[in-house]
Amino acid sequence: MTSGEAAFTVRIPRVTLQLFDSAAGELRPFEPVRPGQVGMYICGLTTQGSPHIGHVRFAVAFDILRRWLETGHGYRVTLVRNVTDIDDKILAKSAEHDVPWQEWSYRHERETNDALDLLGVARPSYEPRATGHVTDMVDLMEILIEKGHAYAAEDGSGDVYFDVRSWPEYGSLTRQKIDDMEAAADADPRGKRDPRDFALWKGHKAGEPESASWPTPFGAGRPGWHLECSAMARRWLGDEFDIHGGGIDLRFPHHENEQAQSRAAGLGFARYWLHNGWVTLGGEKMSKSLGNTLAIGEITKKVRPLALRYYLSAVNYRATIEYHDGALEEASATIDRLETFLERALPQPPEPGEFVTVPAAFAAAMDDDLNVSGALSVVFETIREGNTALDEGDDERAADLALQVVAMTEVLGVNPFDPQWSSEGNDRSHDALGQVVEVLLATRKQARASRDFQTADAIRDQLTAAGVVVEDTPDGARWSLMSAAERAAQQTKD
Numbered sequence: 371m372t373s374g375e376a377a378f379t380v381r382i383p384r385v386t387l388q389l390f391d392s393a394a395g396e397l398r399p400f401e402p403v404r405p406g407q408v409g410m411y412i413c414g415l416t417t418q419g420s421p422h423i424g425h426v427r428f429a430v431a432f433d434i435l436r437r438w439l440e441t442g443h444g445y446r447v448t449l450v451r452n453v454t455d456i457d458d459k460i461l462a463k464s465a466e467h468d469v470p471w472q473e474w475s476y477r478h479e480r481e482t483n484d485a486l487d488l489l490g491v492a493r494p495s496y497e498p499r500a501t502g503h504v505t506d507m508v509d510l511m512e513i514l515i516e517k518g519h520a521y522a523a524e525d526g527s528g529d530v531y532f533d534v535r536s537w538p539e540y541g542s543l544t545r546q547k548i549d550d551m552e553a554a555a556d557a558d559p560r561g562k563r564d565p566r567d568f569a570l571w572k573g574h575k576a577g578e579p580e581s582a583s584w585p586t587p588f589g590a591g592r593p594g595w596h597l598e599c600s601a602m603a604r605r606w607l608g609d610e611f612d613i614h615g616g617g618i619d620l621r622f623p624h625h626e627n628e629q630a631q632s633r634a635a636g637l638g639f640a641r642y643w644l645h646n647g648w649v650t651l652g653g654e655k656m657s658k659s660l661g662n663t664l665a666i667g668e669i670t671k672k673v674r675p676l677a678l679r680y681y682l683s684a685v686n687y688r689a690t691i692e693y694h695d696g697a698l699e700e701a702s703a704t705i706d707r708l709e710t711f712l713e714r715a716l717p718q719p720p721e722p723g724e725f726v727t728v729p730a731a732f733a734a735a736m737d738d739d740l741n742v743s744g745a746l747s748v749v750f751e752t753i754r755e756g757n758t759a760l761d762e763g764d765d766e767r768a769a770d771l772a773l774q775v776v777a778m779t780e781v782l783g784v785n786p787f788d789p790q791w792s793s794e795g796n797d798r799s800h801d802a803l804g805q806v807v808e809v810l811l812a813t814r815k816q817a818r819a820s821r822d823f824q825t826a827d828a829i830r831d832q833l834t835a836a837g838v839v840v841e842d843t844p845d846g847a848r849w850s851l852m853s854a855a856e857r858a859a860q861q862t863k864d
Contacts, residue, residue, distance in 0.1 A: 380441050380726055380777045387443060387737045389613075390688060392621060392643040393543050393629075397739060402612050403641065408445045409611030410436065411603045411640070413620055414497070416454040417478040418463050421485045423664050423682065423693070424649040424656030430679065430783070431646040431687035431740075432615050433491045437781050438736050450606045451494040452599060453479055456501050456592055461582060471582055485666035489679045490783050490790045498602045500593050504584045506601035507593055510635055511570050511586075519634040520570055523561025528573020528589025532596075532627065534566050537634045543643065544622045554623065556594065568627050569594040596627035603632075603639070610638025618645040618688075619655065647690040649682075656693070664693065676791045677702040680784045685743055708779070709786050711753045714760055716772035719787035726777040742782065749778050807838055811847050 387400040402408050412432050415425055429451070439445045455475040464474035483493075511530055514520035519536045523529040534540045534548055541548055553565030556572075573591040574583040583590045603611065616625065625643065632639035648655045656664070669678055681701035685691060720726060729752065735744030756771035779785040810829050817825040830840050833849070841848045 380728060380780060387438075388739055389642055389644060390739045392645050395545070398642065400612075400642070402445065403610055406444070406446060408439050408447045408613065409450075409607040410439075410447060410613040410615065411450045411452075411599070411607055411611060412614070413599060413616035413624070414451040414453050415478075415482050416457055416459060417475040417482065418457075418459040419478055420665055420667070421478075421482045422656060423666065423669065423678070425482070426485055426489060426491075426666065427649050427682055427691065428615070428617050428646050429486050429491045430489060430682040432644075433783055434683060434687070434742065434781075435613075435615070435644070435740060436492065437783060438740065441781055442733065442736060447495075448607065449494040450496045450498065450603065452602050453497060453499045454595065454598065455479065455499045456582060457595055461578060471579060481667075488666065488670060488675045489682070490675070490788070496606045498606060500598040500602070503598065503601050503605060504586070504593065506605050507571070507597050508586050510597065510601050510604070510631070511588070513635045514570070514631060517634065517636070519631070521563065522588045523573070525561045526589070527558070527561055528571070528586075528591045529558070529561050529569060530571035530588050530594075531562055531567040532570055532631050532634075533563060534568070534630070535564055537630050539633065540630045541626065543626045543629050546622070546626075556596075556623075568596060568623065570597045570631065596624055596631065599624075600628050600632045600635075600637075600639070603628075604637060609636075611640060613642045613644060614640035615644040615646070618647055621645055644687070646687045649691045649693055651693045653692070669698065673698045673702050674705070674791075676784060676786065677705045680705055683742060683782055683784060684746060687740055687742075705784070705786070708749075708753065708775070708784075711756055712772055712775065712786060715756050715765075715768040716776070720773055720776060724773075726773045728774060728777045728781070732778050732781075736781065745778065745782070749775060752778070807833065807849050811840070811849065815847065 388397045389400050390396070391398045410432070412428065414429075415421065432449075436447050436449055439447050456471070460475050461471055464471040467474065469477075487493075511520060514532065515522070515530075518533075520530060520532050523531065541551070548566060551566050553559065554562075554568040556569045559565055571586065571588060571591050571594055573589050574580075582592055584592065603614070614625065614628075621643075625645075629639060629643075650656060651664075666678075677698060678701070681698055682691065684701070684704075729748050732745050732748040735741040735748060738744065752771050752775050756768045756775070759765075759768040759771065776785055776787055780788065785791075810833060814826045814829040817823070817829070833840055839850050841850075
């Protein structure tokens, strides 16, 4: 398929966006803090290991939300996706592999970004690291201590805790009562006033690398997981912003603690809380501890990244995706169906500046809390109509419907015309060409062994005419594609 710039303009029928706010437990009309702008914070990965499809589901889900906010409603979105580059697991894993923790963390940060690039997830506006925001964390702790919502441990450990009983709204995000909660397990309980108090700051411990420690008025140490997100969100989005997103497993304790400490400090914090569902295997959350991980790098050796992106995009963000044998093959077949229609109906992508209106039913589905399943039903109904138009010889109608399909898939991040997937198409073409060339070279080898040099020479001439250079070596024939200059010279010669 010919690739091109996705520079066309998508026209969206005007409807009201409804989002399911986890804090309210219901759909709410979306109204941003500042007209025309959206501030969104999503919890990124802790860089302890290589990313698998369960890890990146959140990024694909919120990439679709970002696309819809920008394309469907014209908002200017500022997206912050943090990097937790220091924590207990990172220190443990790096020590286990005898690698400096900073190197271990950065290695997996790069792997994660490479995986998200491969899946067409747009880079965030800002991607702050926890280690770069210690001063912001200290500032927030000082505010909380001054307001009576936090305290430094009296045992001299350097730990700082949030006093959950000082904040009557603690538990409101997940609708729990303090007395029903288990003790927080993120720090040594000896310095706590209440077992449920959680760590804002962790004092440096014997055996930990000195580099994993920062000086503060409370003692040397490192960030608590919850504090870092509140501090980074405040730094890059202000005291109040629109949307906070993340996996459903982060609702408690992470997001509950974020909200409590931020609002106790006097910040408005997030107006809407959105949580995506898991990718499961055999009904269990996909995780390293279960040994059921599916690494992005391994999967994309078997299926196209576009097919994997589609697989992770094809249901509502709040739904659970159950992985099973054949799931990716089904996604690949669906992408093939999509591309086959577009190749028949629209050999060229939309021209830059061209306006394309998506069907009203598609817009309505997307505005219904990103009902991707409903939106895809519209996509494939449009494809069915387009194929019928082609069968009836109505090429103009088919082309118009194909443009609508391109516009809809652009919103979902699975538009085959997007340059993101063009190199993928080139790789597939190169693989197919390679298989054909190898068959011809095998036939040529047999002809040479039979001293049928006329046939062998004819095969070589055919390959040369097609732009394939064949070199006979002691180890057998090798082939390569002609450069543009070689191809031009060959055509002039012919």
